[in-house]
Amino acid sequence: MNSAKIIIIGAGIVGRIAKLKFNDALIFEKSDGSITTMDSTIQILQIPIPNIAYKKIRYQIFIDNEYPTVEKINQWKIKMGRYKDINEVTFGDLIQFNPNGYAYYYTSPNIANYSGVYFSTRVTKILLFDKKIETTIGEFSYDFLINTIPLPNFLNMIDGFDFSKLKFVNKVLFVKRECIKSIEKDVLKNYYFTSLDNPINRILELNDLRVIESFSRLENSIELYPGKVFPNKNTEDILDWLKVYDIYCIGRYAEWNPKIQVHDSYLYLNNLDLSLKNRNFIL
């Protein structure tokens, strides 16, 4: 039996997956939980996740309305500001630009066990040495803390430390949703655009929904923060340092790593042992 007190910060998809694994954990979410990043755009998962994403769909990828070629992939990378790995097709690219693949779609935003779930409750401070968090409804102590909010925001909340000199680079994304009538059911069409003159970098279509993603504000769009994150050389050291205090940062934003997909977080959580015997003792 695991009697460790576990607190999860954030009820986006990663926080919800964490709550499925650690049923007794408390979870704090600043919003009312009705719209998460996952609901704002169309996201697909490479493996099914029970209770969360299990609907198998087909997807098709086009770059400038053509099937992806190495040249087109590179043009898109230039547009996205990824100059470094130009002319190098990575495993991630092959997955992302597989012209005809299958994936799993997010079906259920629900949390299996609503006891211990605090919506509209913001975490405001982390007391590292006392192993406590402060929230808008009071103070809570933990044995283990799972953080899913963006790493710079989390660091800013740690009492007694000043991380403001560490620069975390990101590009906010704007997303706009439209209703459409699609002919093919359960086929996600993914259109990428390489032209630097075109502010839109991707359009996704699935059944009756179209999502337009752009780095510029579009009419009636909503803002997604942090949107696109760029690697930071300090991140790995920071994540290791936090683990010494029994704090685990999980998810693309919490780990500040653009390569993290939701299924990586699911696998990470599946293997995470948070029993008291696994506790880190600080000397």
Ligand SMILES: Cc1cc2nc3c(=O)[nH]c(=O)nc-3n(C[C@H](O)[C@H](O)[C@H](O)COP(=O)(O)OP(=O)(O)OC[C@H]3O[C@@H](n4cnc5c(N)ncnc54)[C@H](O)[C@@H]3O)c2cc1C
């Ligand atoms: C456009 C786009 C497309 C993507 N597509 C995919 C995809 O197809 N497949 C994939 O695997 N990944 C994809 N990702 C990457 C990423 O894994 C997903 O965005 C995922 O939804 C992130 O979930 P999360 O739970 O880590 O973070 P979030 O959804 O951001 O959840 C964090 C939660 O923390 C809450 N919060 C913040 N501060 C506080 C606080 N102080 N106190 C309490 N709560 C707080 C927020 O309100 C939020 O609900 C995509 C990302 C973007 C931007």
